[in-house]
Amino acid sequence: xxxxxxxxxxxxxxxxxxxxxxxxxxxxxxxxxxxxxxxxxxxxxxxxxxxxxxxxxxxxxxxxxxxxxxxxxxx
Numbered sequence: 290x291x292x293x294x295x296x297x298x299x300x301x302x303x304x305x306x307x308x309x310x311x312x313x314x315x316x317x318x319x320x321x322x323x324x325x326x327x328x329x330x331x332x333x334x335x336x337x338x339x340x341x342x343x344x345x346x347x348x349x350x351x352x353x354x355x356x357x358x359x360x361x362x363x364x
Contacts, residue, residue: 292350299334299350318342325358333358
């Protein structure tokens with residue numbers, strides 16, 4: 290998935306996966322996944338996708354600061 294946010298392109302195919310979290314089972318309407326990525330120039334973003342009753346009913350990309358990425362990782 291690609292998305293441009295504030296004139297910066299975030300692309301899951303061209304970025305490094307740092308960590309993926311899955312909540313629920315495949316097909317669970319409440320289930321969802323979050324994947325943290327890092328771009329080649331050091332920017333972080335979260336790819337999210339989920340079921341119809343999850344916090345992420347559509348796939349999306351959300352940019353993150355390095356501090357928020359570390360917080361998400363639990364550091």
